[in-house]
Amino acid sequence: MTTPISGPHYHGQRSVRGIMAQVMLALVPATVFALWQFGWPALFLFLLTLLSAVVTEALSLHLAGKAKCAFLLDGSGLLTAWLLALSLPPWAPWWIGVVGGAFAIVLGKQVFGGIGQNLFNPAMLARVALLISFPVEMTRWAAPQPFTATGAPGFVDSLKITFSGGTNLDSLTGATVLGHSKTELTRGIGLDVSLSDIYTPLDYLFGLSGGSFGETSALLLLLGGLYLLVRRIITWQIPVAMLATVALLAGIMHLVDPLRYADPLLHLLAGGLMLGAFFIATDPVTSPSGGLGQLVFGMGCGVLVYVIRTWGGFPEGLAFAVLIMNAATPLIDHYLRPRVYGRSRRGTPLTYTAEQLGREKE
Amino acid sequence: MLAAVLSLTVLGLALGWLLGLAARRFRVDVDPRVAQVEALMPGSQCGQCGFPGCSPAALAVVNGEAPLTLCPPGGKALVEALGNTLGISVDTSAMNDGDPQLARVDETICIGCIKCLRTCPTDAIVGAPKQIHVVMERACTGCGACIEICPTGALALMEEEPTLRTWRWAKPQLVAA
Amino acid sequence: MKLFRFRGGIHPPSRKELSAGSAIETMPLPERLYIPMQQHIGTPAEPAVKIGQHVLKGQLLARASGALSAPIHAPTSGWIRAVTDFTAPHPSGLPILTVVLEPDGKDEWDEFPLPKDPFEMPPELIAERVAAAGIVGMGGATFPTAVKLGGATNKHIHTLLINGGECEPYLTCDDRLMRERAFEVIDGVLLILHGIRWGRAIIAIEDNKHEALEAMRATAKGYGQLEVVAVPTLYPMGSEKQLIKTVTGLEVPAGGLAAQVGVLVQNVATAYAVHEAIRYGRPLVRRIVTVSGGAVRDRRNLEVPIGTLVDDLLRHCGHDGEPERLLMGGPMMGTVLPHAMVPIVKGSNGVLALSKPELPEGSASPCIRCGSCVRVCPVGLMPLELMKRAQNNDLDGAQDYGLSDCLSCGTCAYVCPAHLPLTHYFNYAKGELAARAQQKRKNDYTRQLVQARQARLEREAQAKAAAAAKRKAERAAKKAQEAEA
Structure with missing residues (x-):
């Protein structure tokens, strides 16, 4: 006789592939808009990163002797590469995408044992590795040049930008708002001056500014994030805790010294915070699974983002913040468990006084 | 120079004396874990482990000369208890715990010689001279001592049949992933 | 009434529409009934009949053994054909001691002394009669009801909670029971209240069962001590602990019993069985079973004699081909059956024959x-x-x-x-x-x-040594005597 199957003999509609597909769907508006903004080179970089991830994942699965189809089709590798691509400078040379994609999949995920096993967010791991190894390429930001704009590179020029490094240097701006203001501060120039030429909140909201590929349009990312919340792919705890913490810290510091510390709105709109709060920090594998733990995790990310941005050596701290909190996830999950029915928070069985029970009589 | 040599010598002597004192004062004659381990063992001295009795077996386990899985009557429960006492982690999943053995008397062969009654370490066999003997399942550890002594071969070890009370869910088999 | 919320829970598709529309029908007597000697939590009952003996419906087949046990009665009149091992309704397919009964077709009840007014009876007698009737928790837990009632009388119980949750998908037997026999259920509740010497009962029904709610409310009207409450449809609402939390806001302490927070929970079908036992003296010999699932042609709610084979039920309702999976109970917590040749027992609230598309797919x-x-x-x-x-x-x-x-x-x-x-x-x-x-x-x-x-x-060695010493001493004394002489 075959071994009997235990219940439940009933299952909901959710699947891993479905979840990944929903996240990618939520990323589509921001990605399409970014591709429009940054033109052909961005598209090349995007596709190369994805391709690199898929190829290296297939290779890793082959070496590990695992079923290729099932795991390639779950979409998790694709999503990792997608998120990585969105965090890269849009006109970065081809090998940034290829190396990044391979790094994320092989060292970020497969060496840990594949899907669900990795301790750190693979996309952020790859981004940090690239940033530290290739600081020049990773901080050359292109100004938005939509396909229709005059001066936007054509198809052939774009191939040159991506593959032979023949970058039209004129179209590259020096830095993002976070980087620029930080450099200017070290020169003793206050935010009132340094921000006046490059920062208008509306541009940042809609994504008309320079910056990483997919991080620019705060509004579209927010919409994607809200979609995930509505579909219950992610929970509110991490994004809300993270954004609120950054806004709170920025607000307090801005009140202390407005010339030195940027206002909360800039912090929320600039850099990768929106992408990070809704799509990266919420990566289920590397974030806590309990609600309380997620709140702590989100707050931790928020504090670290703000601290690194304001006092750290890098203008943007999202990747570092997420990675550091990833390391704390097992600890958080161990200590911040939900309260169990019939037990106190400390795990001892509940006791009621006669009075408490008596009161229930009415 | 002399001061340094002197002070170090004095220091060495003093500490050495202290160590010697401590060694005498807090001397442990026997590894206390041996007694703990022995207390965990079934104590039937059945010898299935290959040692003459539970006490030597306990000594061997503590000294690391025998595996924790040495005792068949103790089963997985004993292995885990031993692991906890000695601070060793053991993988019990490979241990075959599925078929505990019980002795049975073949009533057609038993001549009622009461030899097995006297041998059984747990007094699990009941009977009287010239009467057919019966094994009380609850008390039998499946040690097999009675089988060797039986002159007619009426005793044999049989697998314990699962019942509704002892049936357990098997570990789910995941499709190779 | 203020309700509370337990954490978590899900809203699986109910699939109750498959059978909710069909009224309770009586299952015709099958050729043979197979009555297992254990249909409850606790020690198995001891057979009290001989092979070949003729029994009347409701006559004792097996005595309760020990404090936590329940007697078993004949589901119809007929002859005892065997007392033997037969497959239990359990995933393992292992056997259990079973009485095989061949119905004589007359379905003749044994005679029972009827009480004039049960509310005049001393309360202890209720628990006694419930115990004698072999009633167990009919929601599936099969805990002997009398033990619960007996325990309740000497504890501080403030609420009798009647569980009409029926949160498992597919199952509709409790729903139909409340719709069609609300009076009997309410009477059972009042009798239980009398038995535990307490005045108040809350009947909790999931808010997707409108007709049941209406019927129960209408019947309970006029009884100040009864309150019918609509609880949210949320799986697992029918779980005792979750229902207690929802209705009272209290949580049963971990490892403890409902009585510790002053609540006694009984299923609606159990209340119905209590009514039958106290009003008519009839022991628990039949129950309502939902037969449903994609592989079943006519999905029904059947009143079935205990011991009827699942196979008889499926043949009665008709099925298309072999079902992919057979379950006893609901799809969430029910158990898979090894085959259809297993009997219905006191705790069987449903038989589901599921077809392939209904089952979870994907590895x-x-x-x-x-x-x-x-x-x-x-x-x-x-x-x-x-x-x-x-x-x-x-x-x-x-x-x-x-x-x-x-x-x-x-x-x-x-x-x-x-x-x-x-x-x-x-x-x-x-x-x-x-x-x-x-x-x-x-x-x-x-x-x-x-x-x-x-x-x-x-001891033996000592005795031997003592005896030897005594003999030696005697011999020495004798020798000394001889020497003297």
Whole structure:
């Protein structure tokens, strides 16, 4: 006789592939808009990163002797590469995408044992590795040049930008708002001056500014994030805790010294915070699974983002913040468990006084 | 120079004396874990482990000369208890715990010689001279001592049949992933 | 009335529409009835009939043995054909001692002395009669009802909670019972109240059963001590602990009983059985069973004599081809059956013959730690962490993560996007834990026996030595006497 199957003999509609597909769907508006903004080179970089991830994942699965189809089709590798691509400078040379994609999949995920096993967010791991190894390429930001704009590179020029490094240097701006203001501060120039030429909140909201590929349009990312919340792919705890913490810290510091510390709105709109709060920090594998733990995790990310941005050596701290909190996830999950029915928070069985029970009589 | 040599010598002597004192004062004659381990063992001295009795077996386990899985009557429960006492982690999943053995008397062969009654370490066999003997399942550890002594071969070890009370869910088999 | 919310829970498709529309019908008597001697939690009952004997409907077949047990009665009149091992309605397919009864077709009740007015009876008598009628919890837990009632009389009970939740998908037997026999159920509730000497009862019904709610409300009107409450439709609302939380806001302490928070919970079908037993003296010999599932042609709610084979039910309702999976109970917590040749017992609320498209598909993939299971767990466990430990046979770790608090409700496995058999892992780990406890008990027992034997051997040796010494002394004395002489 075959071994009997235990219940439940009933299952909901959710699947891993479905979840990944929903996240990618939520990323589509921001990605399409970014591709429009940054033109052909961005598209090349995007596709190369994805391709690199898929190829290296297939290779890793082959070496590990695992079923290729099932795991390639779950979409998790694709999503990792997608998120990585969105965090890269849009006109970065081809090998940034290829190396990044391979790094994320092989060292970020497969060496840990594949899907669900990795301790750190693979996309952020790859981004940090690239940033530290290739600081020049990773901080050359292109100004938005939509396909229709005059001066936007054509198809052939774009191939040159991506593959032979023949970058039209004129179209590259020096830095993002976070980087620029930080450099200017070290020169003793206050935010009132340094921000006046490059920062208008509306541009940042809609994504008309320079910056990483997919991080620019705060509004579209927010919409994607809200979609995930509505579909219950992610929970509110991490994004809300993270954004609120950054806004709170920025607000307090801005009140202390407005010339030195940027206002909360800039912090929320600039850099990768929106992408990070809704799509990266919420990566289920590397974030806590309990609600309380997620709140702590989100707050931790928020504090670290703000601290690194304001006092750290890098203008943007999202990747570092997420990675550091990833390391704390097992600890958080161990200590911040939900309260169990019939037990106190400390795990001892509940006791009621006669009075408490008596009161229930009415 | 002399001061340094002197002070170090004095220091060495003093500490050495202290160590010697401590060694005498807090001397442990026997590894206390041996007694703990022995207390965990079934104590039937059945010898299935290959040692003459539970006490030597306990000594061997503590000294690391025998595996924790040495005792068949103790089963997985004993292995885990031993692991906890000695601070060793053991993988019990490979241990075959599925078929505990019980002795049975073949009533057609038993001549009622009461030899097995006297041998059984747990007094699990009941009977009287010239009467057919019966094994009380609850008390039998499946040690097999009675089988060797039986002159007619009426005793044999049989697998314990699962019942509704002892049936357990098997570990789910995941499709190779 | 103020309701409370328990954490987690899910809204699986109810599929109750398949059978909710069909009124309760009486199942015709099958050729043979197979009545297992254990249909309750506790010790099996002891057969009290001989092969070939003729019995009347309701006559005692087996006596309760011990404090936690329940007697079993003849579901119809007929002849006892065998007392033998027969497959139990259990996933293992292992046998259980069973009385085989061949109906004589007359379906003739035994005679029972009827009470004039049960509310004049001393309350202890209610529990006594309920015990004699072999009534057990009919929601599926099959705990002897009389034991619960007996315990309730000497504890501080403030609420009798009648469970009309029926949160399992597909099942509609309680729904139909409340719609069609509201008077009898309410009477049963009043009788239980009388039995525990307490005045107030709350009847909780999930708000998707409008007709049942209406019927019960209409019937309960005029009884100030009864309150019919619509509770939200949320699986597992029908679980005792979750229902108590919803209605009273209290939580049963971990490892404790409902009585500790002053609540006594009884299922509506149990209340109905109490009515039958007290008003007419009829023991529990039949129950209402939902026969449903994609493989069943006419999905029905049948009133079935205990001991009817699942196969008889399926043939009565008709089925298309072989069902892909046979279940007893609902799809969430019900058990898989090895085949259809197993009998209906007191706790069988449903028989589901599921077709392939209804069953979960997709093989398991690694956990992505999405935390869905943590969000829906009605207990507040972290099923993913628990599973990891069960997988690695780390039972202590699993205990630390609350294995013993797990209800095995299946909520986590239902939502798991990786299709992991979480509940199966927990059942496995619980079984291992039980096996280990059993092994430990046996080891302790063995040690006792060994010590007793050693003591005996010593005693014998001493006695022998004493006897030898005595003989020696006697001989010496004799010698001395002889020498003297």
